[in-house]
Amino acid sequence: MPASLNPRARPIVVAAAQMGPIALSETRADCVARLLEMMREAASRGAKLVVFPELALTTFFPRWWFEADQEVDVFFEREMPGPETRILFETAAELGIGFYLGYAELAHTDAGLKRFNTAVLVNDKGAIVGKYRKVHLPGHADHRPERAFQHLEKRYFQPGDLGFPVWETMGGNFGMCICNDRRWPETYRVMALRSVEMVLLGYNTPNDHTGHPEIDGLSNFHNQLAMQAGAYQNATWVVGTAKCGIEEGSPMIGQSMIVAPSGEVVAMASTLGDEVVVARCDLDLCRIYRETFFNFAVHREPAHYGPITAQKGPVPPTNG
Ligand code: CDV
Secondary structure, three states, rough: OOOOOOOOOOOEEEEEEEEEEOOOOOOHHHHHHHHHHHHHHHHHHHOOEEEEEOOOOOOOOHHOOOOOOHHHOOOEEEOOOOOOHHHHHHHHHHHOEEEEEEEEEEEEEEEEEEEEEEEEOOOOOOEEEEEOOOOOOOOOOOOOOOOOOOOOHHHHHHOOOOOOOOEEEEEEEEEEEHHHHHHHHHHHHHHHHOOOOOOEEEEEOOOOOOHHHHHHHOOOHHHHHHHHHHHHHHEEEEEEEEOEEEEEOOEEOOEEEOOOOOOOOEEOOOOOEEEEEEEEEEOOOHHHOOOOOOOOOOOOHHHHOOOHHOOOOOOOOOOO
8 A cells, every 4th residue: 555545654765775795805994885875875865774784794704614713703893883883873873864784793791702693773863772683593513615605604603692672763663683584484473573563684695505406596586485474474564685696606696675564575676786775665554464464462373383482393293
């Protein structure tokens, strides 16, 4: 439904700022310059919120095996904002635009030093309102030198310890997740149960990583399927932003997109490079779906959903 036809419309203009490849040789300053250019373009096109990719400050380093912690630590941020990233926060405040930024986080916790695949949500005043640490880490922790590109997120990151919070800010209810999280229905459902209206997410999705060409050939389809299903079944907007193109020889999908609570894609990138896509999103559309098909309070039957939290893997069926 066009926002203009909804008397209770709460429109927000949102941008997905897709990045083409980041070379290993690119510095934080190089990446931040690219992000700033896209932030300015998003603001000039009326956006009040811009979503950047997962690990937007470095190349996708989990594709390589690093033996020593010091080798991999160069890809991690010790503070956010830090000296190189502060300009993003200052510019956001000047332009009056919020942003989502994915990065590798080196955190000093009570339990010692931890590494997370993290995103922050920054409001239109340049202040961090929320932090999310990736829960569903894909790949493997062991060395697999036979692979042209490994996927070592399970080696370099701990699973996120912050759950899936939802923040009320900038006129709406916003949640975050990161890349592989978007394939898991639990991700969206937990946030929907916290009244999310827009899920923000960044991704790096290689399409040569499974060893099954028939699956890799469906990478774009699965990308759309996961975000459209998550949006529709949970009556929420989803803004997904890729880092894409051929990065250090590894091909990654694009298709950054903005999906409505109807499940319809309202904007999608058409390149595999730096590209800003913008859409005007009526947050009140979530209410319309939540008062009809997906009225959770009326139609959900949680008494039957126990295995979802009680079990990690499947158990055999009852003998018939
Ligand atoms: N960065 C990711 O989480 N990538 C995964 C790949 C490995 C499947 C993804 O879900 O796109």
